[in-house]
Amino acid sequence: MSYGEGSPRPASGFELWSWFFMRISGLLLVFLVLGHLYIMHILNSVEIIDYNFVARRWANIGWRTYDWVMLALALFHGANGIRVIIDDYAHRPGWRTFWLALLYVVTFILLVLGTVVLVTFPFPA
Amino acid sequence: MGLYRGYRGSQGQWAWMLHRLSGVGIMLFLMMHIVDTFLAGFGPQVYDHVMALYRAPLFMVLEVVLVAGVVYHAVNGLRVIVIDFWPNALRWHKPLIVAEAIVFLVLFIPAAVIMLGRLFG
Numbered sequence: 001m002s003y004g005e006g007s008p009r010p011a012s013g014f015e016l017w018s019w020f021f022m023r024i025s026g027l028l029l030v031f032l033v034l035g036h037l038y039i040m041h042i043l044n045s046v047e048i049i050d051y052n053f054v055a056r057r058w059a060n061i062g063w064r065t066y067d068w069v070m071l072a073l074a075l076f077h078g079a080n081g082i083r084v085i086i087d088d089y090a091h092r093p094g095w096r097t098f099w100l101a102l103l104y105v106v107t108f109i110l111l112v113l114g115t116v117v118l119v120t121f122p123f124p125a
Numbered sequence: 126m127g128l129y130r131g132y133r134g135s136q137g138q139w140a141w142m143l144h145r146l147s148g149v150g151i152m153l154f155l156m157m158h159i160v161d162t163f164l165a166g167f168g169p170q171v172y173d174h175v176m177a178l179y180r181a182p183l184f185m186v187l188e189v190v191l192v193a194g195v196v197y198h199a200v201n202g203l204r205v206i207v208i209d210f211w212p213n214a215l216r217w218h219k220p221l222i223v224a225e226a227i228v229f230l231v232l233f234i235p236a237a238v239i240m241l242g243r244l245f246g
Contacts, residue, residue, distance in 0.1 A: 009209065023209060026202045034199060034232075037192055042239055046179040046188065051169035054162075071159065078152035085145065110156060113163040121166060 007084070018080055025077045032070040059124050071114040079107040136222045144201050147194035154191055185244045189237050196233045200225050 010016045040049065057063050082103055090096040161179075165172045178184065204225050208214050214221060 023206050026199075027206065030199045030203065033195060037195060037236075041188065041192060042236055045240070045243055046176065046185065047243065050176050051165060051172040054165050054172070074155055075159070078148065078155055081145075081148045082152060085149070106156070110159045114159045117163045117166040 022077060022080060025073045029070070029073055029077060032066070033074065036066075036070060055121075055124070058118075058121050064118050064121075068115065068118050071118070072111065075107060075111055075114070079103060136219065140201055140204075140222065140225075143197060144205075147198040150194050151191070151198060182244060185240070189240050192236050192240065193233055196236070197229055200229050200232070 007019070009019050044053070058067075083100065086096060086099045086103065090099050161172075161175050164175050179188070204221055207221070
């Protein structure tokens with residue numbers, strides 16, 4: 001009988017660390033992401049957000065740090081969730097390897113893209 | 126796995142399935158969002174052009190769907206964490222689901238009203 005709880009806590013090893021990571025990052029992301037949504041979509045909106053808005057926000061290193069922590073946690077939380085889904089549904093070894101490899105490559109590229117823009121975006125003179 | 130769950134469908138299974146669906150949807154958006162944010166590094170012309178796409182009415186409606194997905198994923202995830210670390214909470218399985226629905230509506234309805242109000246106002 002499923003009560004809709006998460007996956008049972010694994011006994012040890014990588015899966016145990018993954019299980020704890022999902023709970024801890026999830027808890028942090030509740031605050032980081034709901035805070036982000038509140039600021040960007042409720043207080044502000046896509047009608048206001050443009051290059052100057054981003055430049056003013058990223059003039060503050062605190063917001064860059066906030067965004068990078070959120071980027072890394074959300075990306076790894078999401079990628080780990082997709083990994084579990086691939087394990088659940090992709091049974092043929094070749095396809096499983098293909099999907100996992102694609103996931104890891106895309107995740108790595110996105111982490112690099114997000115990090116590069118946060119680090120290299122110019123500070124106001 | 127079919128969407129139809131028939132008599133086996135309990136609130137828990139629906140909650141679990143919605144958690145996966147919302148998670149995958151949020152991940153797809155996140156991938157796009159990282160790329161669009163990366164484009165800010167190419168200067169105002171490029172970034173403002175990309176942001177203009179998000180102001181299309183279709184995207185502003187999808188934005189509300191995104192917020193619903195994130196709020197659901199967050200609230201349901203908190204319920205899962207409660208059950209993980211305090212299994213006795215399963216004695217209040219149904220009340221927990223009801224509480225989750227109430228918290229979701231309390232957070233989502235005002236947000237949807239504000240966001241859709243902008244679109245139609």
